[in-house]
Amino acid sequence: MDPHDLVIVAGRRLPRVDEVLDGWFEVAAARAGRFGSRYAHIIESLRHNTVGGKRFRPRMVLAAYESLGGTDIDAAARVAAAYELLHTALIVHDDVIDRDFIRRGRPNVSGSYRDRATTAGIALPLAEHRGMSVAVVAGDLALAGAYRLIDESGADELTRGRLIELLDDAVSAAAAGEYTDVDFSLHVEMPSVEEVVEMERLKTAWYSFEAPLQAGAVLAGASLPTIDALGVFGRNIGIAYQIIDDVLGVFGEEDVTGKSATGDLREGKRTVLIAHAATQPEWAAVRGLFGDPDLDDAGAARLRDAITASGARTFAELLAGDYANRAWEALAGHAVPASARDELAPVVRAVLERTR
The missing domain is CATH 1.10.600.10 (Farnesyl Diphosphate Synthase)
Known part of the structure; x- marks a missing residue:
């Protein structure tokens, strides 16, 4: 679950983070639209699944940045939004691994595309496979977006390199942890x-x-x-x-x-x-x-x-x-x-x- 009871920090700058995320989704949807309306719908489904989150990871970025004297809120909001997109990518992929089709009480990306498939008359096993396949694609797009937002932060080259390295480490750690979690489930001991x-x-x-x-x-x-x-x-x-x-x-x-x-x-x-x-x-x-x-x-x-x-x-x-x-x-x-x-x-x- 999201750390919903830890939302007391750095809440005053979150609207700017939401603006950055909205801008990213608009650009991503426009880019996707060049490849067809069906592909563009993936972006909208992904966007729908970010609504209602507590923006906890952006709060951590902003809390550290502002309390340490940072003043460029636009740069901070982009870095903060990058971690929200990373979170989105990881939970979308985690739902695929766990074969979950519901998150926060409503269909997630896998669930929404499964439901679209069943409505079209596709049998449930194939519909579920379609839903999970689309979710893998959607998660990949969110992950790529996280890196793009860091690159667009406006930070100098040295700082941007350090931010990318932190994001790389976070992605690698999450992958290693997910792999270990899956591996645990495959062993009796x-x-x-x-x-x-x-x-x-x-x-x-x-x-x-x-x-x-x-x-x-x-x-x-x-x-x-x-x-x-x-x-x-x-x-x-x-x-x-x-x-x-x-x-x-x-x-x-x-x-x-x-x-x-x-x-x-x-x-x-x-x-x-x-x-x-x-x-x-x-x-x-x-x-x-x-x-x-x-x-x-x-x-x-x-x-x-x-x-x-x-x-x-x-x-x-x-x-x-x-x-x-x-x-x-x-x-x-x-x-x-x-x-x-x-x-x-x-x-x-x-x-x-x-x-x-």
Whole structure:
């Protein structure tokens, strides 16, 4: 899910980010239109799937940039919008990998093109394949757009090169994390807690926290120690957030989180919560339920009871708190100016509050 409760930072400049994104979609649609209306519709479908997001990654870019003295909001908005397009590309592709056709309660790119195909009379298996195929194309376009926005930021050549390198690292990390996550699902044995933490850092924390914060700092002309410190902060707070997100994916109230509390258990998702529970004796009695595609509410309740009894929920919440504390230590260090610390401190507080 999106970090919807961390939207308290850098919200005042988001309209400019939305303007940049609107401009990119308009140009992309016009370019696509030269190749036919069917191709242009892909851009519109992609645009539709960015509506309703909290623009969290742009907020991280802007929070770092402005708190470190940056004043060129147009340049910052383009870099921030690049990370929103990267997020769009990754979630579109992630939905293909997970064979999901719904996001935020409505059809995603795969789902909308699947539905168009079924309406045209195409059988469901072929319609689903068509939907996922179009989504791969759409995700590729969004990824290319992220690089284009960095290139159009107006930053000098050296700064632009550093921004591209950060984006490259984020893309590579997300790919490695996604690959690892898929690989976990193909093996019967459960990964260790340490392996899951590293996967979650690569798949989510890097492009959601580390890279956007460092990009904002680089664009603001911050010193290398400050850029590094913000990277450490982003890495640790990102891991903390993801651990708690996984706990809420099993124990959260669905009407609050907007996410099924059974889906992760039915899917057999490898998380810190499950990796720890699997090492405890309570797991043996419920192991067969985990990852069962026909898991019902009663089975899910048995799994939750076993996870709680094993101490895994407490372990995960304490581990998240530990990573949040590490994040605060990086933020409180001498390398981070007080202005940036004050801007980003609410992120730490919000994550810590989610552990209670």
